[in-house]
Amino acid sequence: MRPHLTHRRRAFRLAVVTAALATALAVGSPPVPAIGSTTTAATDDYCLGQCGDILPPGENGNATLIEILAHKTLGTRPPHSGDQLDRYANLVYNYAGLTDDQLSRFFDDAALGVPAGQVERTERPRSDVTIVRDRATGVPHITGTTRAGTMYGAGYAGAEDRLFVMDLMRHLGRGQLTSFAGGAPGNQALEQSVWRNSPYTEADLQAQVDRLRTQGTRGAQLYDDVASYVAGVNRYIADCMAGRYCPGEYVLSGHLDAITNAGGPQPFAPTDLIAIAGVVGGLFGGGGGGEMQSALVRIAARARYGAAEGDRVWTAFRAQNDPETVLTLHDGQSFPYGAAPADTSGVALPDAGSVNAEPVVYDRTGSAGATAGAQGVLPGLHIGADHQGMSNAVVISAAKSATGHPIAVFGPQTGYFSPQLLMVQELRGPGIAARGIAFAGLNLYVLIGRGLDYSWSATSAEQDITDTYAVPLCEPDGRPATVRSTAYRWHGQCLPMEVLERRNAWKPTLADGTAAGSYRLQALRTKYGLVAWRGTVGGAPVAFTSLRSTYRHEADSAIGFQMFNEPDAMATVDGFQRAAGAIGYAFNWFYVNSRDTGYFNSGLDPVRASGADPNLPVRADTAYEWRDFDPDANTAAYLSPAQHPHGVNQDYFISWNNKQAKDYSAADGNFSFGPVQRADLLDVRVRAALAGGGRLDRAGTVRVAEDAAVTDLRGEKVLGSLLRVLGSQPVTDPALAAAVTELTAWRDAGAKRIETAPGSKVYRHADAIRVFDAWWPLLVAAAFNADLGDGLYASLVGAMQVNESPSGGQQGDSGGGASPNEAQPHKGSSFQYGWWGYVDKDLRSVLGDPVAQPLPRRFCGGGDPAACRQVLLSTLGRAAAQPATQVYPADATCAAGDQWCADAIAQSPLGGITQPLIAWQNRPTYQQVVSFPAGR
Known part of the structure; x- marks a missing residue:
């Protein structure tokens, strides 16, 4: 096997590291605060030692230049940058026969607070907030005497643990990753896919920030929380610049001069959070938009078999409501949504052979490639047509639990990186008490985790919140339109498409292996969404647009996450479902407290007009628009919470991105909900464990999930x-x-x-x-x-x-x-x-x-x-x-024929600290095992 240090060579070349040795002594190290001695353990933690979680490789995601050089030359790693990797990896070898007493070998203690004697260090970035790091994991426990102080501390701790990743993500969200991190093919592909899905002008981003103030008391609170959070981020940037201990990646990528201290990370703004949310929402909370792929299958089926038989074949492979598929709500509950209507007058099938995807890259100069193996700094992230399969959940009701209290083993699958896109934190302040994970740059709230006496998690739901419209093209001067025309028909007018663009250039000095190059990213926006394809319908030229209900509403879902963090809002399963219902992204949400389990499917599910088939492109006509559609605000009528799949205290819930409930149709491009689906691996094991009056404890539930994982x-x-x-x-x-x-x-x-x-x-x-x-x-x-x-x-x-x-x-x-x-x-x-x-x-x-x-x-x-x-x-x-060498071809990590290595999980580097491979297991990146024996 090739040495893991050379993994894809997508981080930072050893030549660059060696050249930086001469400047290393000029770079400082973070100050070491005095070790705390006072107890900060929570007195209102109702989990009583039965909550655990794990996030490999480790909490610490920042490394100074000196630490990176030491890692490259001596193999050392900064504290807490890899201390959870072995515990996560070793469950695969030890899950058989696992007992509750052994869980602490594979999961961290997720108790609230830090007991006396377990405080590693204490920081006070300003007078109304204290950040305590625990010895075991280095997780920040942030306590504010004011809400603003709590948010400020979250920003400071988030930057302290993930500043360079935050910078990568805000540049990616603006379509500027290559200018910031280099033009490796992986960076280019990801940047382009994000731009197809979530292109925004700076005015668009600011408008979403400003809109928060119009969304009632919670929106106004969110606006203030964002401002305090950003202030905390910027305080850390100022501190690390003054102390010369900012992440060493800034030096190695040419953004900071190690001698003069010129350059460095630029201050954050609230709009950066919107840009990051656009990336995260597209990756993990989107759904739909696959009408064109579905239409192309239907057209090809008709060409092969004729219209009637072709439609039967298309419908069968579409598997929209297969009676044999595994369901999360398995007690016969029906939640009709997304099925083809009897009236399909709004369908606009493209002419065969006429369709081409809309390009997003223009004016390319210089190198379009890179040195061998250069994949970019965010390998493994895919948006749009690249299907996302993530996250699972096993939730056992109190009636089926060995202890009489619900049990959950659940978590999101967000890929594997070093450091992770996620970070763990605890937040305590007025109106907020939670511990869990958040994405780098969005950690003003805990997104998934636990509160005082409850826990929650999510899986990607993928229901249809994105539709494709066939928009007639036109020319403003009345000439005949062509498929390349840049104006379109809207309610009798011929309107110009709005051009959204970003210019990117990268230099050969960036350590990603690329030569110099540049290009322009361009997206075209209409009142019916973003232009995704062009073709003809009945010989007439059209643009096929993608209209996502959460586009230009990336920040709105934060109100639901705000509620998740509030003990009073989440005391009951009803409160949980109200909070989940405030989230516009497509997720399946799960909840446990000491008595109840709950499930709710979130998402801005638009109410469609009669004659509009959500499985196929729709005619861009007033009659087929979303009900109450306002294109200027991108709002419409949506399903009510009662119409979303939901449940309370079902004997068990399982989810692995499967179909939610009977008659709740998968997104148009999702052909996977057939008789064999990944969630079957969980469902069959839970059913077997509970058969004949069986009961599950925490360790038994972990065994179920891990057996499915291998x-x-x-x-x-x-x-x-x-x-x-x-x-x-x-x-x-x-x-x-x-x-x-x-x-x-x-x-x-x-x-x-x-x-x-x-x-x-x-x-x-x-x-x-x-x-x-x-x-x-x-x-x-x-x-x-x-x-x-x-x-x-x-x-x-x-x-x-x-x-x-x-x-x-x-x-x-x-x-x-x-x-x-x-x-x-x-x-x-x-x-x-x-x-x-x-x-x-x-x-x-x-x-x-x-x-x-x-x-x-x-x-x-x-x-x-x-x-x-x-x-x-x-x-x-x-x-x-x-031979094995053919079945498992060589890559930058593995020699040809190395079967174990070919399967193995790599923590793809997002900076200068790399990690070893671990054995394959089909498991959430962040995973909780929780049960609450008591409650408020």
């Missing part, structure tokens, strides 16, 4: 049917028979991807896993492509990728091009999107098993069991013959 979904849910087809007759070929034997043994052992022994870096059933990883894309293409045809198959692959294995390296001949998620290695999160449900339905049909809502055609072998068996045998033979 299981290959394809192996557990689909391999059995594949083996049944193969086993319908004896397999006579010795090589194929050996492969079948190995696969059978792996499947019978639980289809897990776990090592032979802790730290061995060799999988049990390694050869079976190799064969299956190689086989999956081959068998999917062979089973479906012949009947679907190349065009429709490629369109379907474009809508939903074939595979999402842990290593991401097996493309096979799956056709349609590789999805960015499918090809992304070392990201941890796996098995969210893939063709497992399609394969499962088709094989059960071929085998003659009952299938609710089957596919309209039998694809494998044309539906003939013998022919299907031959398809599987042929592809299995090809897969078995692939």
Whole structure:
């Protein structure tokens, strides 16, 4: 294996570090405050030692130049920058047989306050706030005597722990990442995807800040909180500049002169928080916008099979309301939303072959590439069409708990970075008491965590809050429009599109491996949203726009987070649901206190007009606009809270980005809610644990979640049917028979991807896993492509990728091009999107098993069991013959053929401190295990 120090070379080149040695002594170190001795432990913490959490690699995300140089040359790391990584990683080796008494080996104590003797250091950035760091983790416990002081302390501590990451994120949110951090391909791709999704002018950002004051008492409080928070951030910047201990990345990236102290981080403004919120909301709280991908599948299906049969095929693969899919609300609750209406008069299908994506890059000069392996400073973040599969939750009701109190093991999956995009903090002040995580630059509130006697978490919901409109193009002078026209029809007028642009340039001195270059980012905005595609409808040129309900409302959701942090607002499950209902982003929210469990699906779900099909592009006409649509404010009528999926004290709740409830349709571009979905791994284990009157304790709930985290979904849910087809007759070929034997043994052992022994870096059933990883894309293409045809198959692959294995390296001949998620290695999160449900339905049909809502055609072998068996045998033979070096190709981290390394999770560097690989586990980045034995 290649040394991890060279991981993608996307952080800072050793040559630059060496050149900086001469200046290191000129750079200061942070002052070390006196160690505190007074007790700050909370007296109102009702968790009584039963709350834990974990966020690898560590809380400390700032490193001075000296610390970075020491890390590069000596292998040392700053305190608390990596002290949670081993605890997180080692659960995979120890979850079997785990007991409540052992949880503290793998989770931090999430108690409120800091006990006497556990205070590492105390800071007082101003008179009305105290920041206490605990010895165990270095987490900031921020206590303000005023609310403004609490917010000021949050800003100061946030910058102290994540200043350089905050700077990356605010530049990314403005479409200026490459100018700040260099033009590596990964930086360019991410910057462009953000600009497609959330382009804003400075006036747009300021308008969102100013609007807070018009949103009642809570909005006014949020405005004041933001101002105090930003003041705290800027105080830290002033302190680190004066003391010459700002993050060393500023020196290494050319933004700070280590000798003269010129340059450095620029002060923050409230608009920076809006820019960061636009990135976070697009990444984790968006949904919809995939109408074009859905339309292209429908067009291709009609071309292949004719209109009637083509529509049946499109509907089946769309899997919008599959009766076999796993649900979070599993007691028959129905929440109708997003289904195709009977009246589809508003549908605007593009003409076949006419559609092209709208470019965002113009005027490119200089290098468009980079040195080998340069992926950028934010590798692994994807926005827009790159599906996001994140976060899970297991919540056990009091009635099913071994203690009579609810239990939750839950958390968000936000990728793995060093330092994380997230930070842990505790906030205590007037009207606020919470501990948990927040994104860097947004930590004025705890976003997910716990309060005095309750805890809450979220998973991405992905319901449809973004629609695509087919907007007629025009020319102001009356000439005939073309598909490149930059004016459009709005209520009888021909209006010019608004041009939103950013100019970026990067220098070769930046340590990301790129040459000098520049380009202009451009987005075009209409009253129907942002131009995403162009094409024709019935021969007439149109722009297909993306209209997101939360666009230009990035700050509004903060009011819900404000409520989450307030003990009085969150004392009951009803209060929790009111708080979650104030959040516009698409999330599934979960809650526990000592008595109750609760669930609520948040999001600004627009009320659509009759005739508007949310699954397909809609005609840009007054009749098909969102109900009560105001384009200048981007507001509309929305579903009421009662119409959103919600529940209280269901026997258990599970979520892994699955379908929320019966009749609550997935976003138009989400084809994944079929009979096999990642949440099945949780659901089947919880049901088994509770069967026959069983009960779960905290450790048992962790065991459920972790066992699911090491299981290959394809192996557990689909391999059995594949083996049944193969086993319908004896397999006579010795090589194929050996492969079948190995696969059978792996499947019978639980289809897990776990090592032979802790730290061995060799999988049990390694050869079976190799064969299956190689086989999956081959068998999917062979089973479906012949009947679907190349065009429709490629369109379907474009809508939903074939595979999402842990290593991401097996493309096979799956056709349609590789999805960015499918090809992304070392990201941890796996098995969210893939063709497992399609394969499962088709094989059960071929085998003659009952299938609710089957596919309209039998694809494998044309539906003939013998022919299907031959398809599987042929592809299995090809897969078995692939050496490990082909199945697991080399990358900048791993040598070719290193199966464990190919799966392993990398904490992608966001600065100068790197971390070692850890074993794969499909688990939240930040995870809580909580139960409250008492309450107010």
